[in-house]
Amino acid sequence: MSERPRLLVVEDDPGLQRQLKWAYEAYEVLLAADRPGALAALEAADPPVVTLDLGLPPDPDGVSEGLALLEEILARRPHAKVIVASGHGDRESARRAIALGAFDFYQKPIDIDELGFIVGRAFHVANLEAENRRLQARTPDTPLGAIVTGSPEMLKVCAMVERVAATNVSVLLLGASGTGKEVLARALHAASPRAAGPFVAINCAAIPENLLEAELFGYERGAFTGAVKTTEGKIELAKGGTLFLDEVGDIPLPLQVKLLRFIQERVIERVGGRRSIPVDVRIVCATHQNLKAMIADGRFREDLFYRIAEVTITIPPLKDRPGDALLLAHHFLQKHAGQRPGGPVRFGPSAVAAINLHSWPGNVRELENRVKRAIIMADGPAITAEDLDLADSPDLRPVPLKEARAQSDRRAILAALAASGGSVSQAARALGISRPTLYDLMRELGIDQPA
Ligand SMILES: Nc1ncnc2c1ncn2[C@@H]1O[C@H](COP(=O)(O)OP(=O)(O)OP(=O)(O)O)[C@@H](O)[C@H]1O
Ligand SMILES: [Mg+2]
Incomplete structure (x- = not known):
């Protein structure tokens, strides 16, 4: 088997098959035209990423076969990243596929660059998750x-x-x-x-x-x-x-x-x-x-x-441990998944964002409780921010970038002034800006000059 990452392309149109195989030279592309072919390739090669045309025989003009295959792939390979292709304008099927646990979707006709970008991101996420699982699987030998x-x-x-x-x-x-x-x-x-x-x-x-x-x-x-x-x-x-x-x-x-x-x-x-x-x-x-x-x-x-x-x-609070919230969330998902056999197997994109952005006032205990709740609440194989009861979290409310920057500038300046004991020139040096620039910023952000 080659060293290149394996990508399974499920597509019944031979012309498109050729085009895709040619477009993805960086990957070892495996082709399948129908459900049995796709499942055989899945078993044989265990590709981390799959692109799946929803219109497959015996229902080439509908989506029933494609969605059924999606479910079957995820049941056998819960960690596979499946990208579904839906017909032009068929956003409803795309939504259904995402709800079933698809990683992402794109619309036909195929834009090779756009799809290439999605596929690249899918491999990236698949690798990160595999690494996370490897770290967690590390037996507590110490x-x-x-x-x-x-x-x-x-x-x-x-x-x-x-x-x-x-x-x-x-x-x-x-x-x-x-x-x-x-x-x-x-x-x-x-x-x-x-x-x-x-x-x-x-x-x-x-x-x-x-x-x-x-x-x-x-x-x-x-x-x-x-x-x-x-x-x-x-x-x-x-x-x-x-x-x-x-x-x-x-x-x-x-x-x-x-x-x-x-x-x-x-x-x-x-x-x-x-x-x-x-x-x-x-x-x-x-x-x-x-x-x-x-x-x-x-x-x-x-x-x-x-x-x-x-x-x-x-012991630092969870919000000051970069990356740990998601790592622990996966740990607790694995630990408690058994409480609901056939329950959710991973965090969907909204859950991942919510876990990374929430400020976790209750720290690890709160995280564990929310994951436990989500395992029970989730409808599909992917946990959502709502399942974690974080959909309305103030941490997740999008703010204009300008405002976010002002907030973080404010924090950085206040910290620098605190550390310098109020000396503006010392604070400016720590911030890597000139003294006049710091004065300007302080005026703009409404920070009083230290007495
Ligand atoms: N770094 C960690 N890795 C794995 N599990 C953790 C970690 N930190 C905390 N936990 C788990 O989170 C839960 C809360 O941790 P623990 O009871 O030690 O916190 P605590 O600081 O004593 O909290 P409290 O102040 O509420 O008593 C426990 O189920 C614990 O096993
Ligand atoms: Mg305690």
Whole structure:
């Protein structure tokens, strides 16, 4: 088989067949004139891109055979990019084909350049998707393999997690809701020498204040009404492993004192007990709160902060991880597709645009929920922006380019001024423009001169 990318052309007109074969020298063109021929070529050569004339025998003047073949191709090769050809002015059939999962369409008579452009783009998308699938298929052979990312910022976070995992230092994971604090804590444990020991997580925000102490430290029989038997707390249960204190900022002050004492002395006393029990655990904490501000307000103990945050790792929000939203969306599609057998198999163009443009305030958790929803809602094999409930997202409202540029200029200038501490000449240098130009822009965009 040749090295050129394989393109299957399904066309019943021998003249057009010849013309297309000749026009696509860059590809290894496979020809088929009907459904059986096309399916045979599909099985034999697995072409990533197919052009399909909807008017095929036995219905050369209609579209029924072409649409049926389209469905069959996508059922057998969900990732194939099928470009359909419809008769002149027959936009309705084109729409139906797209709804069934066709990649794109063009109208006859054929404009070789236009079709060539569409075919080129189809190969490009097919290659990108294949690469994505290859990356996701990568077996999680390393503990951090469970973390799906391609963004430099997040890869830095993973590298840092891997480095601290080998040590015994306490780690504080900071990140907004849904950024992956718990998955990273688990990955840290799995990459550490304690991997064979337990990983015990406790969400300090989810447990009522009066129960939290017993939950953490355990209790002796008879310590309080209902304490019918001696029970180990989460700290003890994590012995030899990792204790993950999620939402550590929600621990009430009196309990912060007890926790601090445990971290300093590495012994616990159960509620109602008098015995000091030594416990060896590694502590990983997480919070979405600003602990520094809480310290300033007297709501979090500074001495405890320094004990739990020997190393602090900040997880960037999803919107600051270029490319990750789509990568994760594919990951979750694969993970949850089984919930609806025969359900959608890929993201259509509107879904891809929506995923790339949405600002994801709920981060990875929101993304996973939307993909789960879309799998259930989708009508055809391709998920739409509407299935993700993102069709009306303000991020997706088209704005005139001029306005978009003004917005991004404004952002860049404000950032440069912030970084320069208000020095206009320094900001101009950082922006790569002259000082007068910057003054002009600031006037135009209504940015006040820094005092
Ligand atoms: N980079 C990632 N790769 C794969 N899955 C991820 C990634 N980040 C998060 N997830 C998944 O997204 C979901 C949310 O992640 P996680 O629970 O770790 O977030 P969190 O920061 O603890 O959120 P919350 O603040 O809401 O508790 C989980 O199902 C998790 O498995
Ligand atoms: Mg969490």
